[in-house]
Amino acid sequence: MPKLRAAAVSFLNAHPLTVGLEGSDRIELVPAEPSRCAAMLEDGEVDLALVSVAALTKGEYEIVPGIAIGADGPVQTVVLAGEQSPAIWDEVFLDTASRTSHVLAKLVLDAMGVHPKFTPMHADEGLARAKGTKGALVIGDRAFGVRANHVLDLGREWTHLTGLPMIFALWAARPGRVSPEDVQELTRAAQHGLGVRTELAQRFAAQKGGDPERFRRYLTQRIRYGLGPHELDGLEAFLGRAAEKGFLPPMKLRFVDDVVRTTRTRRLVSLDTALQKGADGERLDADEAELLDEKAPLLELGLAADARRRALHPDGAVTYIVSRNVNYTNVCTTACHFCAFYRPRGHKEAYVLDRDELTRKIDETVALGGIEILLQGGLHPDLGVEWYEDLFRWVKARWPAINLHALSPEEIWHIARTSELPLDDTIARLIAAGLDSIPGGGAEILDDEVRRRIAPLKCSSDEWLSVMRAAHLKGLRSTATMMFGVGEEPRHRVAHLVRLRELQDETRGFTAFICWPFQSANTRLTASDTSAQAYLRVNAVSRLVLDNVPNLQASWVTMGGGVAQASLHMGCNDFGSVMIEENVVSAAGTTFQMDAEEVERHIRDAGFRPARRNMRYERVGDAAA
Ligand code: SF4
Structure with missing residues (x-):
C-alpha cells in the first residue's frame, strides 16, 4: 500500500506532531516551507498537510480530529511588535509565514479600533521597518527573539477577547484520502511526540541556539495540541468572526470519517503529563485517565500510583479489618448474567439464614476479634423494610459493639x-x-451501556449513586467498588471512576475504593481481561483518578496474596478484611482464604507494617500477631 504524503513545516511547535511520523509505515513526511504547505495540499502534491486554519477555506478539506496546534493564552510565537503603541499604527507589515495569523492580527487590531494598512513583507524586513507608526507581525520561531518597545502576544489577546483558545494549525486532508487507521497513526505519532517534548526542545536549542528550558516551557506550557470541544469552540469563533469581518470566506468544518462536532473528540494529552499529574495528586480529566488506562506501561502507572499512595499514607502502615461477610439470603429476582450466587425463590438451594445460624456466625466472628459484620444478600421479593429493621435491632441488642456494615x-x-x-x-x-x-457492592460498572448488558434488571447507575448520596447525606459512610472484566472499555471504567469522584466531591462519604475482576466460573457471561496485570492496571488508574478517596483496598480474595502484595506497591494501602466467610465470589470459583496472622504476614512480607482498623479507617490497635 503506498504511503500517504503529509506536508509539514519545521517550526518547533510542529515537531511534537511530526517527530513520531519519522519511519512511519503509513505516512511519509514531506518537509515544506510554511507558505508551500497549503499550496501542496491544494495542488494535490500531498494527501494531507499541517496547515494554518485559514487554509481550510481553500478547498473541501477534511480535518483530522483531536489534533491541532493552538494556545489558550499567551503563545509567544505570534506577536505584533513596534516601536510605538499599536494604537497609533497606520501600517502593519505581515510576515508571510501564516495566513491565520494575518487574520488574527486584523481581528485583534479591529477589536482595538485600529485599522492600519496591511502590507505583506518578509519578517526580518518588516521588523526592521517597524518604527514610528509602523508595526510588524512576526510568526514562528523568529518571534522568540523579538525585542521591541511594544509587543502584543496575539494568543493572549485572542483569549482575552473571546475567553477561548486560539487554534493556529491542524492536519487537513484531501477528501477521502485519510482513513481512520491513518488518524490513529497521526494520533499515535502525536502522543509519542508529546512524550518527548523535553528532548525536542534540547535538540532544537542545540541546532538553532537558544535556551532549551525556554523551548521546553513553550512546548509544554504554551502550545496546546488537542482539538476537543473547547478548542473547537475557539476555532469556530475565529472562523465566524473572520467571515463576519470579510477577512475569510464563510466555511463549514468537515472531519475525517464523519467525526462531527457533536461527537466527543478525545483531547490529545501526553502520557508523561498525565502520569506526572496523577503522581502529583493533580486532578486527571477523563481524557487523561483513558489514556493512562489504555496506554501507560504498567511499571510507570504503578510508580505514579505508588507516589500517590506514599503521599496519602506516608507512615508505611497497611491496614486491615477483622470482619465477617454474612450473606443472609441467596434468593434473588434480578438474575444478573455475571452472578453464580443467586437462586430463584423455591429453588432447592435457596435459603434465608435463621437467627440460630446468624448467632453462630456472629459469635464466631467476635471470638476471632471481629468488629464488623458485612451483611449482604440477594434481592428477596418477600423481605420488606420491617424484616430488616427487626434483624438490625436484634443484632444491635445482642452485639452492641459490632459495626453493622450492611x-x-x-x-x-x-x-x-x-x-x-x-x-x-x-x-x-x-x-x-x-x-x-454501607458496602459499595453492586456498582459493577457505573455506565448504563454496560449495566444493561450484564445486569438488565439491576438499578441504573444514577439510582446506585442516588442511594449513596442519600446515605452519605444522612451521615453514613460507605465504600465504593468496581467489578471489571465484563467486556467494558476503558471509557466505561473511567466514566465509573469519574462519577464516583464527582459524588465524593459532593459528600465525602466514601472511605475506600475496592476493585476486582469478574469471576466467570458458573456464570453465563464470558470474562474479558481479568489477568493480574489488568487488575494492577485498574487499581493504579483508580488510585490516580480517585484523588479524593483516601483508601484503596487490595482484593486478595479474588487475586490471591501475591498479586495483592504487588498492588500495595501500585496504589493500595489496605488489605481488606480477613476472610472468615464469603459466598459470592466463591460461588464463581474463587476460594482464597486468610486469617489475621496470614494477612499480617503478607503485609509484612510486602515491606509494610500491619495495622488494624475499623470501617472509618480509624486505627483500633496495631498488629495482633
Ligand atoms: S449480583 Fe446480586 S442482584 Fe445480581 S443476581 Fe446476584 S445476588 Fe442478585
Whole structure:
C-alpha cells in the first residue's frame, strides 16, 4: 500500500506532531516551507498537510480530529511588535509565514479600533521597518527573539477577547484520502511526540541556539495540541468572526470519517503529563485517565500510583479489618448474567439464614476479634423494610459493639421499592434500626451501556449513586467498588471512576475504593481481561483518578496474596478484611482464604507494617500477631 504524503513545516511547535511520523509505515513526511504547505495540499502534491486554519477555506478539506496546534493564552510565537503603541499604527507589515495569523492580527487590531494598512513583507524586513507608526507581525520561531518597545502576544489577546483558545494549525486532508487507521497513526505519532517534548526542545536549542528550558516551557506550557470541544469552540469563533469581518470566506468544518462536532473528540494529552499529574495528586480529566488506562506501561502507572499512595499514607502502615461477610439470603429476582450466587425463590438451594445460624456466625466472628459484620444478600421479593429493621435491632441488642456494615445500594433500592417507601425514609428507618455503614457492592460498572448488558434488571447507575448520596447525606459512610472484566472499555471504567469522584466531591462519604475482576466460573457471561496485570492496571488508574478517596483496598480474595502484595506497591494501602466467610465470589470459583496472622504476614512480607482498623479507617490497635 503506498504511503500517504503529509506536508509539514519545521517550526518547533510542529515537531511534537511530526517527530513520531519519522519511519512511519503509513505516512511519509514531506518537509515544506510554511507558505508551500497549503499550496501542496491544494495542488494535490500531498494527501494531507499541517496547515494554518485559514487554509481550510481553500478547498473541501477534511480535518483530522483531536489534533491541532493552538494556545489558550499567551503563545509567544505570534506577536505584533513596534516601536510605538499599536494604537497609533497606520501600517502593519505581515510576515508571510501564516495566513491565520494575518487574520488574527486584523481581528485583534479591529477589536482595538485600529485599522492600519496591511502590507505583506518578509519578517526580518518588516521588523526592521517597524518604527514610528509602523508595526510588524512576526510568526514562528523568529518571534522568540523579538525585542521591541511594544509587543502584543496575539494568543493572549485572542483569549482575552473571546475567553477561548486560539487554534493556529491542524492536519487537513484531501477528501477521502485519510482513513481512520491513518488518524490513529497521526494520533499515535502525536502522543509519542508529546512524550518527548523535553528532548525536542534540547535538540532544537542545540541546532538553532537558544535556551532549551525556554523551548521546553513553550512546548509544554504554551502550545496546546488537542482539538476537543473547547478548542473547537475557539476555532469556530475565529472562523465566524473572520467571515463576519470579510477577512475569510464563510466555511463549514468537515472531519475525517464523519467525526462531527457533536461527537466527543478525545483531547490529545501526553502520557508523561498525565502520569506526572496523577503522581502529583493533580486532578486527571477523563481524557487523561483513558489514556493512562489504555496506554501507560504498567511499571510507570504503578510508580505514579505508588507516589500517590506514599503521599496519602506516608507512615508505611497497611491496614486491615477483622470482619465477617454474612450473606443472609441467596434468593434473588434480578438474575444478573455475571452472578453464580443467586437462586430463584423455591429453588432447592435457596435459603434465608435463621437467627440460630446468624448467632453462630456472629459469635464466631467476635471470638476471632471481629468488629464488623458485612451483611449482604440477594434481592428477596418477600423481605420488606420491617424484616430488616427487626434483624438490625436484634443484632444491635445482642452485639452492641459490632459495626453493622450492611446492604449495598441495590438492596436498599429494592427494599424501598418492595416497601413502597421513599428512599430517604427507607434509609432513615434502617439507620434507626442499627445500620452503621454501607458496602459499595453492586456498582459493577457505573455506565448504563454496560449495566444493561450484564445486569438488565439491576438499578441504573444514577439510582446506585442516588442511594449513596442519600446515605452519605444522612451521615453514613460507605465504600465504593468496581467489578471489571465484563467486556467494558476503558471509557466505561473511567466514566465509573469519574462519577464516583464527582459524588465524593459532593459528600465525602466514601472511605475506600475496592476493585476486582469478574469471576466467570458458573456464570453465563464470558470474562474479558481479568489477568493480574489488568487488575494492577485498574487499581493504579483508580488510585490516580480517585484523588479524593483516601483508601484503596487490595482484593486478595479474588487475586490471591501475591498479586495483592504487588498492588500495595501500585496504589493500595489496605488489605481488606480477613476472610472468615464469603459466598459470592466463591460461588464463581474463587476460594482464597486468610486469617489475621496470614494477612499480617503478607503485609509484612510486602515491606509494610500491619495495622488494624475499623470501617472509618480509624486505627483500633496495631498488629495482633
Ligand atoms: S449480583 Fe446480586 S442482584 Fe445480581 S443476581 Fe446476584 S445476588 Fe442478585
